[in-house]
Amino acid sequence: MSAANFPAPEVKPANPNFSSGPCSKRPGYSLANLRTETLGRSHRSALGAEALRRACEDTARILNLPEGYRVGIVPASDTGAMEMTMWSMLGPRPVDIFAWESFGKEWVNDVTKQLRLENVSLYQADYGKLPDFEQADASHDIIFTWNGTTSGVKVVDADWISDNRQGITICDATSAVFAMEMPWEKLDVVTFSWQKVLGGEGAHGVLILSPRAVERLESYTPPWPMPKIFRLTKGGNLNEGIFQGSTINTPSMLCVEDYLDALGWVESLGGLKACIAKSQANLDVIQRFVENHDWIQFLAETEDTVSNTSVCLTLDLEADQVKQIVKLLEQEKVAYDIGSYRDAPPGLRIWCGSTVEESDVQALMPWIEWAYQKVKAG
Ligand SMILES: Cc1ncc(COP(=O)(O)O)c(C=O)c1O
Secondary structure (H helix, E strand, O other): EEEHHOOOOOOOOOOEEOOOOOOOOOHHHHHHHOOOOOOOOOOOEEEHHHHHHHHHHHHHHHEEEEEEOEEEEEEEEHHHHHHHHHHHOOOOOOOEEEEOOOHHHHHHHHOOOOOEEEOEEEEEEEOOOOOOHHHOOOOOEEEOEEOOOOOOEOOOOOOOOOOOOOOOEEEEEEOOOOOOOOOOOHHHHHEOOOOOOOOOOOOOEEEOOHHHHHHHHHHHOOOOOOOOHHHHOOOEOOOOHHHHOOOOOOOOOOHHHHHHEEEEEEEOOOHHHHHHHHHHHHHHHHHHHHEEEEEEEOOOOOOHEEEEEEEEEEEOOOOOHHHHHHHHHHHOOOOOEEOOOOOOOOOOOEOOOOOOOHHHHHHHHHHHHHHHHHHOOO
């Protein structure tokens, strides 16, 4: 059959939302399911405070956090959680930063150009690769991203983090939490945002602290000014309220209710393991497709580093041809927002977190083939 005559597949994904953030809402999502009693009320009312506290507690329970780990809701999404951490905790020890895509590189920028710390070692790698984690020094603070959302490359394990470390580990895990097993005992600060794996709303970040991270906060005062929305301590002690639902400033209670709905859905699915399995099954669909088509590859260079959430693919086409594919699939209402990130190599990025249905990923694959043939034929 000539490529020009390649017929369009008959079945479209029931849900064409494959964006890597904000990510697709959960199957069965409806605004009508959200509780509205907390709206139009003070977030410090008994009702509001209880909803916020529940969001923290349910997160800790579902993620199975170790005893003593705290969960707080903070302003400004994952970026807010990461920046308040870096501004509050960095300084007393040398810092090792590992970066291999756009977001990790943002944290490098913060540490070197904004905080202007001097004792910093950068370990960077290109899109598709991971840096050499064996360079991590147990006496240094360590900053890294668990899943590189813009390269589709994830960390394989945390064996390179010493159990006897003196520094703290700060892990941006926004595309990983609820989709990958996290070795909590190796991680002192973990951040994520609601808009990612559970398809929540933008604006709020989650900050998870180990007892060692709390110890750092209570034993160290940075020399630079600290904006109110970064302040995690009061009078030298941890502001415990933040980790019990008493947020630093006013949150959106609509976003909180939306997050509680997502957490309820995770539990109805069977909890964290079910979420991870669903995401993995989505990736498996793409993996099979890649195996059977030699014109499409994962951007990740080794199989064990292929992300099961932000799946990044390269094609044997020019950048503008890839853009045409993305446009065609959007026009056909088959897939929205699947172009690679603006700083990343040209390609497709298909979100495969648990809010995406396997049947939709399956339905998408023939459409990608169709669009490829069409664009290739010119
Ligand atoms: C790894 C990573 N870090 C940070 C961010 C920034 O997240 P937010 O917009 O929630 O602050 C993103 C967003 O995609 C991300 O993927």
